[in-house]
Amino acid sequence: MSKQAAPNIIGRVRGPRGMSGPAEKAKDRKGTLLRIWRYMENQKGALIASVIFVIISTLLGLAGPYLIGIIIDHYIIPKDIGGTLRFLTLLAIVYTATALFTWLQSFTMVKVSLYTIRQLRQEVYDKFHTLSLRFFDKHSHGDLMSRVTNDIDSLNSALSQSVIQILSTILMASGVTIAMFSLNWILALTALFTIPVMIFTTKKIIKYSSSYFIKRQRDLGQLNGFVEESISGNEVVTLFGKEEKMNQKFSEINEKLRYSAMNADMVSGFVGPTNNFINNLGLGLLIGIGAVMAVEGMTTVGVIAAFVTYSRQFFRPINQLSSLFNMFQSAIAGAERVFEVMDETPDIVDKNNAISIHSLKGDVDFSHVDFSYNNGKLILKNIDFQVKAGEKVALVGPTGSGKTTIINLLMRFYDVTSGEIIIDGRNMTDYKISDLRKKIGIVLQDTFLFSGTVMENIRYGRLEATDEEVIEAAKMASAHHFIKHLPNGYQTSITSGGSNLSQGQRQLLAIARAILADTDLLILDEATSSIDTRTEMEIQRGLNHLMEGRTSFVIAHRLKTIENADQILVIQNGEIIEKGTHQELLKNKGFYYSMYESQFNLRERQRNHCFLD
Secondary structure, eight states, X not given: OOOOOOOEESBOOOOOOOOOOOOOOOOOHHHHXXXXXXXXXXXXXXXXXXXXXXHHHHHHHHHHHHHHHHHIIIIITTTOHHXXXXXXXXXXXXXXXXXXXXXXHHHHHHHHHHHHHHHHHHHHHHHHTTSOHHHHHSSOHHHHHHIIIIIHHHHHHHHHHHHHHHHHHHHHHHHHHHHHHHHOHHHHHHHHTTHHHHHHHHHHHHHHHHHHHHHHHHHHHHHHHHHHHHHHTHHXXXXXXXXXXXXXXXXXXXXXXXXXXXXXXXXXXXXXXXHHHHHHHHHHHHHHHHHHHHHTTSSOHHHHXXXXXXXXXXXXXXXXXXXXXXXXXXHHHHHHHHHHHHTOOOSSOOOTTOBOOSOOOOOEEEEXXXXXXXXXXXXXXXXXXXXXXXXXEEEEOSTTSSHHHHXXXXXTSSOOSEEEEEETTEEGGGBOHHHHHHTEEEEOSXXXXXXXXXXHHHHTTOTTOOHHHHHHHHHHTTOHHHHHTSTTGGXXXXXXXXXXXXXXXXXXXXXXXXXHHOOSEEEEESTTTTSOHHHHHXXXXXXHHHHTTSEEEEEOSOGGGGTTOSEEEEEETTEEEEEEOHHHHHHHTSHHHHHHHHHHHHHHHHHHHHHHO
């Protein structure tokens, strides 16, 4: 499925608030492992090389104890110094080669892991761009960030360490078993006696601890979400003096994470010590039985020494695996959270026969449109109006009346519950979403700027624009004057979100970006809300020029700015209660008349107050 292209928006579209997060789902550990393996299959060459390195290092590792047994029985006990030195040199070469191939297998597996994680991270990021606002309304930004960073990093650590360790353990255990039985079957059975006990206890502990790791990852995502929200809203927190309240809430979430993490680590922490205890018991049993057999002439000291070394080689990687289970459990839990995003089905998608468009004339028809966010209470009810190409339409009404929701539907961030939206004679769902959004420019009340220069942020409206075109757009938006006085002019760096600029300056840059985009339809959602009256008068001329010949939708609380609109739609409680021109609505002396008179009287009082002062 192709990505839904982002529109020429200059801020964040507002959506419904207070929606709950996703319900917990049953976890499929085997399915998750299979999906991870499918990503790793793309690195078959490196995987094969890593396996070869593991086999070589395993064979060399098996040769070491065998050589130790030969040295003891044939050279040390007979006191052959020359032979001892020769075999010790050979033993040193073997262990050096073992270390080299062990490093090569680890290095190769790290490369496999990084390529796999890069692909997975890219697919998750691409997936975000196919999901509608409805998905982001249900998840905090911090939780989504945690899935792309913490959860994927946990998987990266597990892939680079755990996978190769599992393979190495299997090969080493198999090779050691064969070597031990070839030397002495009685001692071999003694050494392997503890394996069923170790497997049983490990399996029980892992099964019990897995739920705690899932809970820990979920709590970590919640903590990240709260931190992200706290940092973004720091000014509001300070303004209302809620620092203590926020600290208390953070402490509660932090304690919740500490508790779940402690449970996960505490339960899984039993694996290593338990296996070490079982391993030491088995080693003591092996030495005891070997000593008796040596006294009876049933084996040699060199064979017992080889068995002791083989026994440690057998159980050391198993114990290492035990210590990696914490990481492995976290990785699986994190991968499941990542795949939850991957499995999300976009609810706003192109039809199979969607039409490509290169330009829009601009005729818009809302035909008996109803809309609800969660198939519950209707937010919009029977919205019905027609706009001819090139007309300027104003949407006014109280906060929460549904004005921005109408814009969201026009941008097709959501689909209507019933009715239809017709653009240029066709249902808007007939068009390709990416093409449609590229033809609609929008300036939002909540302006968002990216990290980069002023020039780069304005050019975001049309990436191929020249510097001269960017500067001209800034002049039309009345932004050129303040940009010239910035430390580096158009090359001044902007922090993420534009926090080093005033709200009014950010909005001027957003307007310049929309002017540069040169789209067929234009939406202004409180575009001048953060600009002083004098500046507003200046940019209004630029906006009027921008709206010439374009169908324009304007949301405004300052009714003075939309007096020249071709039609004004008065929205209240999700319904159009009045419709007409400015003069027609004043003559009717209805809701619009009351709103206009209230603002006019307020301005008069403010003007008189300033005069008296």
